[in-house]
Structures are given as structure tokens and as C-alpha cells.
Amino acid sequence: MASRFQFNISATDGAARTGMITTPRGEVRTPAFMPVGTAATVKGMLPGSVAETGADILLGNTYHLMLRPTAERIAALGGLHGFMGWDRPILTDSGGFQVMSLSGLRKLTEEGVTFKSHIDGSKHHLTPERSMEIQRLLGSDIVMCFDECPALPADRERIATSMELSMRWAARSKQAFGDRPGHALFGIQQGGLEQDLRAASAEALQEIGFDGYAVGGLAVGEGQEAMFGCLDYAPGQLPHDKPRYLMGVGKPDDIVGAVARGIDMMDCVLPSRSGRTGQAWTRRGQVNIRNARHADDPRPLDEECTCPACRTYSRAYLHHVTRSKEMIAGMLLTWHNLHYYQELMAGMRAAIAAGTFAAWQAQFHALRAEGDIEPL
Template sequence: MTPTPEIPGPTDDFRFRVHATDGAARTGAITMPRGTIRTPAFMPVGTAATVKAMYPEQVRALGADVVLGNTYHLMLRPGAERMARLGGLHRFMRWDGPILTDSGGFQVMSLSSLRKLDEQGVTFQSHIDGTRHHMSPERSIEIQGLLGSDIQMQLDECVRLPAEPKAIESAMHLSLRWAERCRAAFGEQPGKALFGIVQGGDVPALRVESAKALVGLDLKGYAIGGLAVGEPQAVMLAMIEAVEPHLPAGKPRYLMGVGTPDDLMRSVARGIDMFDCVMPTRAGRHGLAYTRHGRVNLRNARHAEDTSTLDETSTCPAARDYSRAYLHHLVRSDEILGMMLLTWNNLAYYQDLMAGLRGAIAAGRLADFCDETRAGWARAEGART
């Protein structure tokens, strides 16, 4: 464990520095022209140029340093070329900090009803209007460039688990070939970064092979993809443990699409620096709140006359100032304000959790912090039953 230095300001280049460690966990900072990303970091998902039910100013005020946009959705609507004519994604959505865009590969696989995948890329039918599109590794990088994103992701093939080992291996090797093409298309862009994506399903040897090959491309960062797709948490954690020793210590590690607060804590303890997930925003739109007291389902009738708030100690007004009875009423009435308040609460909790993890790592007490957090959830759950 080492002391945490002052957080550096923006730079003209992309840099990552580890400030302190606690076991495999580390806290640090990614610095780039549009700002500094404190790690471990949770990136709110702004799929279609908006973090649903939130103003950009709210997201920033909660402590988010970076948000995520999605290449698939934005290429379909409003369109990458139109976005470029409008000044890029940052200006379009009024977000002046860093933006990471994922490549669109996962959405092509999961949302498109008709698709054809080959060595050149994937041809697919839009889930919006049925129009046909082609996404190659080069086109994915071109679109992300037109959007103006700061961190771009390679195009990859994501296989849903469980899957046959041969299918997993084939997808992993195709993703590696696409990574090479993305690297060539990206070239050298000062101040921006291209991340590779480690694939290999639930087969540790394939994960290690993928990681080693990607490291050979000397990218600015490395993601672990193809998890949080239905496999047990233990499988996800085992894949992180298999991959982590083979990723450079001096570059950020990003676990894609994860996850619950417990997933975040366990993954941070295994050396992950960056996360994204729709869970806090989606849960907020469906009446579920994440708090230091655990999850609270505001649809439950028990909250109908409960005048207590979600968390009287929170700095977030949604958690501190509105009664559970009122939130229950909004949710049961399908009022938009209920979705807004619970999303606000959830993102605040996730950012507070990440700040707590960063502080715990710097102080050398990550295990205690995680134990205390889980104990708080357990006490609240015991009180409810």
C-alpha cells in the first residue's frame, strides 16, 4: 500500500497511473484531454446519448468522471455522420468529460433479429426499422471517431454462455483478428485510446490466450468481455482471476457490463479498474432502489405508509429527502418522477460505493470495507424478515 497523491488534471495524452494498491486491488487515475477518471470507476450508461432519466449536470455532480455511449444505437439513430456534422457526441449531449463508446458488437448479436457474421464483419437488420447495415472492424472505429469518443473499443464477437467450446474458441480467434484490424484503423490518435477485449467464454486457457495476444498489440487498455451474460458469479470471478496476471499492471482493466454492487466489490478486489452496467438506471425505472441498507423494492405494499427515507445520511436529495411512502406512490402510479428519483438515488449509491472503494484501497482496508458493506446489507435484510 502506497500513499495517494493529488489527482492530476487533464493532459494532452492518455495516461494511467496507479496510486495505491491493496492486494490485487488498486486505485489510480486515467488522465486525458477532457479530464481525469478516478479509478476504480463506474461509468453510467448513456446508450443513446443520454443517461436515462438524468440530466448531465446531475450525473457529473454525483461524481461520475466518464459516461458510456453505444456505437450500435448511435449509428442507427441519429447516425454517425449526422453526429459529426452536429459537432460530436460531447456537444450533442452536453457532456464535457471523457466518453467511452463500446463497439456495438454485443448489441448487434443481441438485438438484431437477422444477422450474418463472417470474416469481414457482421451484416445485420436494424431492430428499429428493419434497414440493413454492415459493421466491419474498420467501420466500427470510423463510427466511434465520428462520434468523437475518447476511449474506443474494438469490434468483437460476444458468445452467450453456456456455449460449446469450439464456438467459444472460434469467436475468440475472430475477435483477435478483428482487434488487429481495429488497431490498424485506429492508428495513432494523441489523447485518445483504443481498448482490446479479452474473449474466451468460460474457458480459462482461451481467456489467457486472448489476453496474451491482445497485450502484444500494445493497446492503451484492456477489457474483459463476454461475461455477465447469464453465467454464475463464481464463473465470472474465475475468469477475472485467470486473465488478470496476464494484463499489464500499468494499463487500465475494464470489466464490461458488470454489475451488482457485490460484483463490483469482488471484481475490484481482483484488480479491475473500470465498470459499466445498465443495472442502476434500469432498476430505478422499475421501482428498485440500491442503498447502503441493501436493495429496496418500492413496489412492495410495506412502503405505502413508511415515512422514512431511503437513506437519511445520503448527500443525494432523492435518497435523503423523499419518503418511501411517496416513492411507493410514484412507482405504483407509473409517474415519471418516480423513475427519475430512483435512478438518481441508484447512481448516487454506485458513485458513493466507488468512492468508498477508492478510499479503502488507499487506506489498506479494502477487505474490512467490503465486509462492513455486506454486513450493512445483511442487517437490513434481517430486519425486513
Template sequence: MSEQPKPRFAFEIAATDGKARMGTIQMQRGEIRTPAFMPVGTAATVKAMKPETVRATGADIILGNTYHLMLRPGAERVAKLGGLHKFMNWDRPILTDSGGYQVMSLSELRKLTEEGVEFRSHLDGSRHMLTPERSMEIQRLLGSDIVMAFDECPRADQPRDVIASSMEMSMRWAKRSRDGFDSGEEHAARSALFGIQQGALDEELRKRSADALIDIGFDGYAIGGLAVGEGQEAMFATLEFAPGQLPKDKPRYLMGVGKPDDLVGAVESGVDMFDCVLPSRSGRNGQAFTWNGPINLRNARFAEDTGPIDERCSCDACSKYSRAYLHHLVKSKEILGAMLMTEHNIAFYQQLMQAMRDAIGEGRFAEWARDFRRNYLEESPPG
């Protein structure tokens, strides 16, 4: 009997517990277990980690970045070299963000119009134009499995009329992204396109955004415009309504989030996918995440600590090296320190997602989340 072809994109919810959902996304390059955390490989690498090490932590999918890869080494060059998967030796799904957030952060170097965003490269000052159509083309050249629509991400503290105008333009860009994605028929036949809900902290604007995206039609829906400085309380308040405005039968992706307790709270609100630079960036700076809260291995109290980073973790950093040795590496600014600390943090995040999937599947997520917070937040050790 011949093997059944793998689907382009199929999302199945296997269990729910309250608003929390556990399931799978099936794609041609493999299965993505949800809730899922995507390590960030901005420039075709998860910093300080080999792709096989990232996979060994339990990651099913990673994230690449349109803005950074279009500037260096260039999307056309990556395509010439066989696509992003071959280029970086990662054979599983890759989600690429559209570049909109990075362009937003270049407010001093950009000019925003209905057509798109003209900006100067932060690398060499060269001028570039990024439009919904060009973003789709770049993501197609990279060979992305999950493509993100091009949008603008305004700060939440902007006046409501500014946020509304930005959201409406992002919805027009979403339609252009849909059309641009569909024009690449061969790529569209094996990849997926996600729309991005905007509207900052405003329930009515987010509803209008969600309705516009649903009218266009996407494989999945992202919640954008959060984790941009509004604070956890405001983010959680928005997550009380934002995920429920999106289709129940499609994956919901909260972009750029976040701390472990952010992820738990967002899963409670019905979110399925996450990405964040925090575990890798924190690892390079000496901070490790543990089930009892984050610790800073730079702290002198770890100089003679022979225990592992976390007793419950089985990653190489925990099973083979002591806190004392990692303290030494971090203080000495040795590359191995960044490698081991990053590996642990990515592994911890994957273990966190697995624990949530298990708890949802067994119908005990509320109890699990309560225990997690008691250990992580209330018993967080000093340093």
C-alpha cells in the first residue's frame, strides 16, 4: 500500500480544558505539536545552537525573519542555494515573519505609505522597499512553510484613531498578502498563510480586524501588537477576548511572547503557538529558566554550586555540567557558556510546552497551572 501524501496544512484539536487546547498541525515537512514554542532563528540560525541540537530539545518548528534575511544574505541568494531549509540544515517546518515588526522598530529610518514601507538598512544604510507583495515573494524564495501576512504593528500607547487607521491599512495589506501568496502557486500548494490581528488593546478594533481577516480567509491567525511594552496585565486583559474573536478550528499564534508565565497564561486563554527571543537571549546573558523561577548564573553564590541548573531537566547542560562550571563559563565569557545556557533554556521551554500538552490532554490544566505559578513565581529563588 502506497503511503498517503502529507497534507499541505491540517490542524486538529485533540483535547480542550477550559479555553486551553492541545492538538497538532500536520504539514508536508512534519507534525507540529500544539501548544508549540518556536525557537527564533532570526538570521537562519538559533544563536549558539546547531539545528540538530534545537531539534533534540523537542522543537518541531523554528522561526526565520524576512527583514534580516532579505538584507543578508538576500532572499534570491538563499533560493539559489536551495532554500532556507537546505541552507541552514533544518528539514522540519519553518515559519517566517513578514518583516513588519522589524520595520516598525526602524521608525527613524522608514517612510510608511499605503504601498508599503521604504526604509534604510540598519547594516549599510541602503534603501529598500518592503510591500505585502515583496514580503510574500521573499518568503516564497526562502521556502517558508508558514508565511506571515505583511502588517504594521503600532505601539499600544498611540491614540485610538492612529491605531484604528493602522489596523485598517494592515487589513488592506492582508488582502494584498493573500493575493501575493496565492500567485506563487507552486509554493502556495505546499505552505500555509497566516493573517495577523491588530487593534492594540481595544476589543472593538480587534473584532473588526478579526472579521476582516476571516473574510479574506487564512490557514491560521496571529495575535499581533502585544508584547510591545504594554505589560503583562494589559496583555492578559486583551487575551481575555482576542483569541475568541478568531476561528476555533484554526491555530492561534501569539507573536513575540514571552516569559514562561506569559506562555501559561496565554495557553489558558486559548493560544496555540508562540515565539520569542527570550530563552536564547537570556541564555547568552547568563540567565537560566528553571521550574522554580529564573536564576542568574553570574551570581557569585553559584561559584561552588555542584548541582545542575535544574534537577528536573535532562538536557546536556543539566546532566553533564554543574552550576559552578557554567558560572565560570559565563563569567569568563566563554562561547561554550552561551551554547550550554541557550540549550538549557530552549529545552526548558520545550519541556514546559510538553507539560502543558500533557495537562490539557489529561484534563488537569487548571491544577497544573496553579502548581506551576506557585513554584515559578512564589518560590523563585534570589539571583
């Protein structure tokens, strides 16, 4: 296995790319979907089961882990991989987004962010240097630089000020990251929906130099049309020979649209969060298993799916355990959703490699447009 971080593109089809990220802990096939293991666990799943769905890499959450159980405790117990029982690559976010969305009271300065924990109200100070230290203690394979992410919509001046601060923080993150063979540091492009600000951000990041680049500040309330509008140019502003990661996306059609526009990596809590609320994602779109129409239905969620929920259980059973609030309901639906997402990624990788991605996309949209199977 490689001793350092590498990225190779094996095929392109239009703007879509397929390839491989190689890390000392294993290979990541791209385009890749990363299940989110917020607090050192993908909720409702054993690590081995997550691997069985086809996931090559997980995302861990700096903000949540620094508050509980603390990065120092995880380091003392051998690092995040051993702590959570996952021996493949892990990417950790920087904590910036959660500080924005969860902390309520926060004070932003050039130095960093002071905020109160959403758990117990304790006060914390997060800077680029501290974010790098936490992620080093966690031992993640891919580290994200610390940035500030304004919620959209926001006025241009606010977006520009925030982007410029994020670029200064990116330089500090790179310096604090230092030389860590086998570990990668990704920069994060900001600039809202302003093409020139995105270009300035991409230029600043390339001057600093990173192992990969994320498109940040999207999927924060701007809607799919605006997001795709931005993705029509943003990935192309970033280096062609480095991985491009779209943070926090998304629904299956968001993911397909992002890959079509040149994105290599994505993450989202949606498959697991939906699974816990009775929502299943299938090739025919979303299914709410709580609906009464499923109560007597002996058919599986998806006849073609090979996950345990579809292989072993009927819609009627899944409806029953969901309505009864049984733990197995969230477990089975999460497994199904993660399996479907990984199947989606595998389908795209094969289609891009074969040069048939446009036809694959057309079929994907056509099946979803048909909607769920007819009730019995």
C-alpha cells in the first residue's frame, strides 16, 4: 500500500471523472460517498456493516468529538480508527460549519471563534491551529482546513469578508498542519454564489497548496438550482489533478448532478438520518414507510436491492417496526439507504469508465420520475 496520499483519474466523461485516492490506510474509489460518523459512529450501523455497503471512507466530526469524548481522550485510547473500530480511511471536517450552525452564541475574531458547547454550555475557543491539533490527535487520514461558512443567502460584502478570512485561516491551517507523511490536508473554496469571489478563493488556495480541494459553503439553504449554477464553474476553478470534495451533499439527484459537474467526493447525514425517520431512498425515489399503504404489502422495499432490509423483510414488516418505534427499524432503513447510495456511486463509476454517463443519467432520472411501485 502507498506510503503517501495520491490521486489518479482513470477516466473522464464530459466533466465527470472516475479514479482512485490512495492512502496508507486503503484506497478510495471516486466518485466517493462518505457516510457520516458524527460522534465516532454511523448511527445504527456496525463498522463492518458500513464497509459491506461499499463505503471506502467515513467522515468524523471535529466539533462533536472535541466536545465529547474529547480529542485528547481519543488520542490516549489509540486514535479514532481504533476507538471506533474502522480501519479504512477517515476524513475529519474542521468544526467550522458546526460552530456556525449549532453553537448559538459565538464570537468571531481574526484569531478564531469562541463559542458555547451545545451539550453543556461550556466555553471553547477554536482556531486554525487548534483545529489542526484536534484532527492530528484524532489521527484522521484527510484533514480539512479551518474555515468560516456563512449561511446563504448573505450579501456580497459579508460573503467576501468571510471568504478572505477563510483564506487567511487556510494559510494558518497549512502552517499548523506541518509535515505529516501519509496524511492529507484539503483546502476549502468559499465565495457563496459569486463567481469572481470563488475564483479569487481558488487562486488563494492554490498559492498555499493543498492535497485536495473542497467546494464549501453550498447546501446551506440556496436550493439545488443555485447550487448547480455554482457547480457549473466552481470545480473547474480548482486543480484538475487533485480530488474535489463537495461538502454536505446530499440527495441522490444532488449527488448525480454534482458528479456530472466534476465533483469526486461527497458526504451527507441524509441516508442515516432519513433511515431513523422512516424514509427510504430507492431507485424510484423516496419512500415513506410509515404510510398506511405499506401495512399489508409483502413485497420488499426494492426488488433489485441486495441489502438485508430488502433481502429478508417486507414493506409490511418495515412499516410495523417503524410505527412501533423499534430500534431495528432505523437500523434496517439506514443500512438500505447507505447500500443504495453506494450502489449509486458504483453505477456512476462504471458509466464514466464506459463513456456512457449521459445514458446512465437519463435512466436514473426516468426511473425516479416513475415514482414508487403501485400499491397492492
